[in-house]
Amino acid sequence: MTAYSATVTVRLKEGVLDPEAETTERALERLGFELESLSSADQFDIELDAADEETAHERVREMTERLLANPTLHDYEVSVEQR
Amino acid sequence: MTAYSATVTVRLKEGVLDPEAETTERALERLGFELESLSSADQFDIELDAADEETAHERVREMTERLLANPTLHDYEVSVEQR
Structure with missing residues (x-):
């Protein structure tokens, strides 16, 4: 097994109001x-x-789809690199 | 004047509890x-x-210090690129 660091950036889809960012x-x-x-992202x-890296990327993508992002409201990017 | 895009990443300082990330x-x-x-950032x-780029960077740094981050709790990174 290899150690990986992944970064997930979750943004509201284009057109979805972002009152927090507006404020x-x-x-x-x-x-x-x-x-x-100004726009914000988590x-x-x-x-x-x-x-391997592909497995790490797939696992983090699943975590994102299951919990970190709401596919109806959010777009997301996943990047993975070996630690 | 030139158009710039800046990204500010605000994280809790090392040692500051992050109950949301733990949950x-x-x-x-x-x-x-x-x-x-798992750790989270805004x-x-x-x-x-x-x-110029230096002025843009300085302006965004000031925005961050004044509003986007709490210097007591947060570390932050600012990156700027020409649009």
């Missing part, structure tokens, strides 16, 4: 900052053992 | 997944105009 953007503007846009860093 | 890790284990560890994607 954050307005607060920054009230503080005097000028910005075009990031999960997972350490796991697997037979 | 997520246990839930994954209950679903039958085996993992060494990611902000900001689009802004600035005179």
